[in-house]
Amino acid sequence: xxxDINLDQVLQTFxxxxxELLEDMEAALLRVADEADPRESINAIFRAAHTxxxxxxxxxxxxxxxxxxxAESVLDRVRDGAVTLDEGLVALLLACGDYIGRMVxxxxxxxxxxxxxxxxxxxALLARLQxxxxxxxxxxAVTTAAPAAAEGGPARWHLSLRFGPDVLRNGMDPLSxxxxxxxxxxxxxxxxxxxxxxxxxxLDPEGCCLGFEIAFVxxxxxxxxxxxxxxxxxxxSLRIVPPGSQVARYIELIQSLPxxxxxxxxxxxxxxxxxxxxxxxxxxxQADSAPARKIGAILAEQGTVAPQVVEAALVKQxxxxxxxxxxxxxxxxxxxxLDRLINLVGELIIATAGANLVAKRxxxxxxxxRNSTLADxxxxxxxxxxxxxxxxxxxxxxxxxxVVHDVARELGKDIELAVSGEDTELDKTVVEKIxxxxxxxxxxxxxxxxxxxxxxxxxGKPATGTVSLNAFHDSGSIVIQVSDDGGGLDRERxxxxxxxxxxxxPGRTMTDAEVYALIFEPGFSxxxxxxxxxxxxxxxxVVRRNIEALRGNVSxxxxxxxxxxxxxxxxxxxxxxxxxxxxxxxxVFVVPMDMVDECIEFSAETGQDYTGLRGQxxxxxxxxxxFDVPGRPAARQNxxxxxxxxxxxxxxxxxxxxxxxAVIKPLSRMFVQVRGISGSSILGSGDVALILDxxxxxxxxxxxxGAAAHAAS
Amino acid sequence: MNSSTFRIDxxxxxxxAAELAAAMKTALAGVADGGAxxxxxxxxxxxxxxGVQLLLAxxxxxxxxxxxxxxxxxxxxxxxxxxxxxxxxxxxxxxAEAH
Numbered sequence: 001x002x003x004d005i006n007l008d009q010v011l012q013t014f015x016x017x018x019x020e021l022l023e024d025m026e027a028a029l030l031r032v033a034d035e036a037d038p039r040e041s042i043n044a045i046f047r048a049a050h051t052x053x054x055x056x057x058x059x060x061x062x063x064x065x066x067x068x069x070x071a072e073s074v075l076d077r078v079r080d081g082a083v084t085l086d087e088g089l090v091a092l093l094l095a096c097g098d099y100i101g102r103m104v105x106x107x108x109x110x111x112x113x114x115x116x117x118x119x120x121x122x123x124a125l126l127a128r129l130q131x132x133x134x135x136x137x138x139x140x141a142v143t144t145a146a147p148a149a150a151e152g153g154p155a156r157w158h159l160s161l162r163f164g165p166d167v168l169r170n171g172m173d174p175l176s177x178x179x180x181x182x183x184x185x186x187x188x189x190x191x192x193x194x195x196x197x198x199x200x201x202x203l204d205p206e207g208c209c210l211g212f213e214i215a216f217v218x219x220x221x222x223x224x225x226x227x228x229x230x231x232x233x234x235x236x237s238l239r240i241v242p243p244g245s246q247v248a249r250y251i252e253l254i255q256s257l258p259x260x261x262x263x264x265x266x267x268x269x270x271x272x273x274x275x276x277x278x279x280x281x282x283x284x285x286q287a288d289s290a291p292a293r294k295i296g297a298i299l300a301e302q303g304t305v306a307p308q309v310v311e312a313a314l315v316k317q318x319x320x321x322x323x324x325x326x327x328x329x330x331x332x333x334x335x336x337x338l339d340r341l342i343n344l345v346g347e348l349i350i351a352t353a354g355a356n357l358v359a360k361r362x363x364x365x366x367x368x369x370r371n372s373t374l375a376d377x378x379x380x381x382x383x384x385x386x387x388x389x390x391x392x393x394x395x396x397x398x399x400x401x402x403v404v405h406d407v408a409r410e411l412g413k414d415i416e417l418a419v420s421g422e423d424t425e426l427d428k429t430v431v432e433k434i435x436x437x438x439x440x441x442x443x444x445x446x447x448x449x450x451x452x453x454x455x456x457x458x459x460g461k462p463a464t465g466t467v468s469l470n471a472f473h474d475s476g477s478i479v480i481q482v483s484d485d486g487g488g489l490d491r492e493r494x495x496x497x498x499x500x501x502x503x504x505x506p507g508r509t510m511t512d513a514e515v516y517a518l519i520f521e522p523g524f525s526x527x528x529x530x531x532x533x534x535x536x537x538x539x540x541x542v543v544r545r546n547i548e549a550l551r552g553n554v555s556x557x558x559x560x561x562x563x564x565x566x567x568x569x570x571x572x573x574x575x576x577x578x579x580x581x582x583x584x585x586x587x588v589f590v591v592p593m594d595m596v597d598e599c600i601e602f603s604a605e606t607g608q609d610y611t612g613l614r615g616q617x618x619x620x621x622x623x624x625x626x627f628d629v630p631g632r633p634a635a636r637q638n639x640x641x642x643x644x645x646x647x648x649x650x651x652x653x654x655x656x657x658x659x660x661x662a663v664i665k666p667l668s669r670m671f672v673q674v675r676g677i678s679g680s681s682i683l684g685s686g687d688v689a690l691i692l693d694x695x696x697x698x699x700x701x702x703x704x705x706g707a708a709a710h711a712a713s
Numbered sequence: 714m715n716s717s718t719f720r721i722d723x724x725x726x727x728x729x730a731a732e733l734a735a736a737m738k739t740a741l742a743g744v745a746d747g748g749a750x751x752x753x754x755x756x757x758x759x760x761x762x763x764g765v766q767l768l769l770a771x772x773x774x775x776x777x778x779x780x781x782x783x784x785x786x787x788x789x790x791x792x793x794x795x796x797x798x799x800x801x802x803x804x805x806x807x808x809a810e811a812h
Contacts, residue, residue, distance in 0.1 A: 163762075168727045173761040178797060192798045197766050199774040200738045205730035210766055212798070 010171045010231075011107070014055050016332075018104045021048040022097050029090050029097070030401050042085060045093070046075040052100060054227040058180050063113035064103050067122060071096045074132045083132050091409065092128050094402065099125055154185065155243035157225065159214040160253055162193075164235040165207040172232050174210060181228045185218025191267045211257075213267050335428065338389050345378075345385045346576060346663035352378045353660060353684030379661070382576055391431055393471045393480070394422030399435070400442050404467060407446050414464045415450055417442075421471035426478045430570055433550055434480070437543045441482040441566050442467060444540065449484030449564050459561060461485065474569070477552075477594070483565040489558035491515050497524065516556040520544040551678055553644075553695045579662035579681065581689065582640055583655035584623045585631040588689040590662045590681055591651065595642045595694045599656055602637035611650065613641065619701050620650030626676065626697075644694050649701045651692070660684075662691060676700065717744055718785060720753040725764035725791070737771045744780050755786030760794045768804065 025048035028041040035041055049072040056064035071093065077083040099122060106113070116122030159181075163174050181187065193211035197203070218225070222240055229238050239256065241249050352375050359367045397419045408415040450456075450465035457463065470481040491512060498504040498518045518524055522541040547554045552570035571577070571592075579590035603611060610619045620639055623629065634654040641650050662681035671677065678693035719740040721733065744750045752768070754760075768784075775782035784804045787795070795801045 168730075168761075168763050173727075173763075175762050175765075175794060175797065182797075187797075190797070190799045192765070192800050192803075194769040194773075197769040197773065199777050200734055200741065200770050201774065203734055203766070203770040205734040205763065205767060205770075206727055208762060208766065210762055 011059060014059055015104055015108050017055065018052050019101065021052050022101050022104070024048050025097050026094060026402055027398065029093055030405055032085055033087065033090065038085065042075070042079055046072065046079055049075055050227075051230070054224075054230055057183070058176070058228070058231060059107075061103075061107060061113060063115055064100060064107075067096075067103065067116040067126065068100060070126055070129045070133070071100075074129050077132065087409075089132065091406075092125070094406070096125055096129065154217050154219045156188070157216045157218065157222075157243055158241040158250070158253075159212075159216055159225065160239040160241070160257060161214065161229075162196075162211040162237045162257070163208045163232070164237075165204070165209065167208040167232055167235045169206050170232075170235060172235070174208065174212070174232075174236075177229055177232060178212065178214075181214070181216065181225070184220050184224060184228065185216055187214055188217050189213075189215040189270065191270055193267070333388075338385075338428075342385050342389065342576075345382050348378055349382060349576065349661050349663050350682050350684065354686070355684075357684040382661070386427070386576065389428045390425040391428050392422060393424050393426060393431065393478075394419075396431055396435055396438070397422055397469050397471070400438070400469060403439060403442060404446065407443060411446060413446065413450055413453065415446055416464055416466055418466050418468040419470075420468070424471040424473060424478060426570065430478075430550060433546065434568070434570065437546045437568070438469075438480065438482065440540070440543045441568070442469070445482055445484040445486070445564065445566070449486035451487040455487065459487075477569050477571055480568045480570070481565055482568075483563060485563040488560040488562055488564055489516055489519070489556070490560070494518050513555065513557070516558055519556065520554065548695070551693070576661060576663050577691070579660055579689075579691065580640065581657035581660050581683075582623075582638075582651070582653040583657055584627070584653050585629040587627070587629050588657065588683060588687060589623060589653070590660075590689050590691045591640060591642060592691070592694060593659060595644055597641040597643040597648060600639050600641060600650075602639050602652055611639065613648075613650075616648075618648060618650050620652050621697055621701050622652040623692075624652070624654075626700075642694050642698075644698050647698065649698055651697070662689070664691060717748075718751045718753050720756065722756040723758050725754065725757045725760040725767070727761060727763035730763040730767055734767055734770070737767065738774070741771065741774055741778070741780060741782075744775075746779050749781040749783055750775060751783050751785035753786045754784055754791045755788050757788045757791050760791050765794060765798060765800065772804075 025045050028044040028048070032038045032041045032045070049068055053065050053068040053072055056062075056068065074083065074089075075093075078085050078089070083089070099116075103113070103116075114122070116126060161174070167174060178187070178190070191213045193213065196209035196211065198209075216225070222242060225240060226233070226238065229236060239253055241253055352371070356368075356371050356375060359371045400419075401417050404415055404417040445467045446465075450467065451459070453463055456465065466485050468481070468483045470483070472479055495504065495510070495515050495518075498515070498521075499506060501521075501524060503518055503521050503524065504510065520540045520543070524540065544554050547568055547570070550570055552568060554566060554568050556564065556566050558564040577590075578593035580593050580596045582589050582591060600613065609621075610617050612618065618639075618641065624631075624633060637652055637654055638656050639650040639652055640656070641648055660683075664679040664681060667674070667677065667679055676693050676697050677690050678696075679691045681689050681691055683689050717740070719737065723729075725733065741750055750771075752771070757764075772782045784791075792801070795804065
């Protein structure tokens, strides 16, 4: 049914917002321990829980309401200072946040709600929360109960609601708010105000022009009533007259509403909020005694109800403004739509290359000129399209604060996370895939990197260990570093283990980097004690595989006693690269442009796998041999010098064909085993070109050279 | 007879508000001056505020053009909404007439 879709959309908004609130809550929980004055953060935590509870209620998600309510009660006591937010409570509240998150996930999957009391995990958390509510039972009853109820018994409020024109269009139905309101108390009287509803001719059937005057009897406080309308507060005007208000308050209300005083007076009387006599008297008194001054005073007082009410209103307003501000700045777009756009841009680039080729063949200068303008524009479109998918890495980094907090507790180490370069942007698809490998690296740094507190004291280091995450851009790549200030890698132990596992041939001299790289080999683990985090011998090799699958690479540097830095280098995007085309026989290969250093003429004696480059030895690979390209080498071959991770090597090719954009098409499964090729691309002519995987080729070149050197020695 | 019946099935909600507004206008125009239009809502499965608003607007149109509008039948869904908004009496007389 159509209305299900409507509800789905709003529910989707709820889910997204709930997750954002949970993230806020988590961030605040994590920073609260470090703050001199944590009141702001505690308020933020409380607000997050409170808002989640409120909006869950709106959707009838009673399980979330029930659970969050208990957490909120505890937070309320924290806010009052009745309970201290110590480390244990922070951990408990983090776990509660996770639990709420899982309940939200369940809502998203459309699963039935599970009563947290009936669920073992939920019940356990609730029991632990309950402890914090019970410690001072007597004061708790007074402080946690809604303030309005403290006076005892239900009270009679008057609500005046006018919905804005866009409410219905935004997927909100005023009816559902009224239904929800009815769950908080009793709607004694409700008068629907049809005055603003025009005749059919003038009606905007999708705009809302309804208003309601409601006499509401409840035990909840004003904030709770306002909360009911939180989702529409920007789109509706809500005026609340508290219980026991003077008639003047109602007069004030009447004056602030569009319907005339007599009409409204009548409605208020119908609601039973004031009696006709009271109203009449009040209106007359006001008319008699210096009305100008009095109205001025009333206007000045407008909105100034009780101080706590004003504060609540201001907070609401600020929140409203904040959300609106960010809404103006950003638009949520389906990732699928973006992917489609980028695919199309890819096709556009191929098509432009094709048109270019034809233009060149026809030797029509004007056409070529136009084509080149077009190509420039397409390039700009490509850049902007890719930019759309760029996200800051900060959000990913921040997730690790929680990981570090939890893992440090688990390990009994005092570790903090330092984050820098959060604003560095990279492709969303890369961000999504880098989370797991980074998680592994961070856990590894904490588990193996940071030494025990005793060891740190021995070495004269601060008791608190630091794991740092850093990100920056470097020539077409993004570099992410995970560092620790721990003991560093033990070269000898790694080498010994490498020998034991048969990963290193005895007697071979290795650089530090080569030795350290061993820890990325499958089945390598030097942890003497196996903890439940790592040390299971799986992990680092998986990390490397995942990173290489993203066309990235990983390296490691370490200083004994000072710490270890793992550097992950990733391409900025997975979709399109600037490529340098080279020809071997009839085949065309593409080398990522940012790796091409220079091109030189091929000159080497037959049989040798290296040549001289300005006095340096340059190893090279003959692509013809590597890929078994048929045909004889051209009379004049060239070497493309490629640079990667600070090292250079050459690729021997027949022809240099120049720069061109390459839209990367993934290789089909059949070619998964082929090493040295990272993807394919379609040329303007329609031919397929293979994209060379330079890091892998370099590794092969080094292995070949190493083996040759070893054989020679 | 100078009375005709306009029957609404299924949803009386924002999704069909524009379509129904136009249809109601046509239906009202087809009623002679001084005549009455009976709205049969007995098959309405769902109604929201847009629906309520439509009924209010239709009634105003009818009144302004010297016609009248009555509800000739109400489904449970319509009854529930009218009860919440305490509009039962608003359209109730018409129902009484219809019976």
